[in-house]
Amino acid sequence: MNLIELKNQLALDAVKIIFSNKIDCIFIGGTALNAFYVDYRFSEDADIGYELRNPVHGIVGLLGKCGYTVKPAIHPFRYIIESQGVSIKLDVLKY
Secondary structure, three states: OOOHHHHHHHHHHHEEEEEHHOOEEEEHHHHHHHHOOOOOOOOOOOEEEEOOOOOHHHHHHHHHHOOOOOEEEEOEEEEEEEOEEEEEEEEEOOO
């Protein structure tokens, strides 16, 4: 796999973990497009939206338990997910 494919796989794996654990959030932006058009568009990040309660602590804890490293980035809504030498950004935004 090339780097873009590795980032795409990391993004898909991370959102599968998040949504299989019933954290109260939705796909937004390019992540939503990627979920429905995987053969059409590669996603090199994960975009999550929430309405009431920010799920970021649950997401960070859950991904950490699954072996991912999650670090805060410069923006308060942005995090970096790392696994096997590949990193992507995770945006958790209120909608």
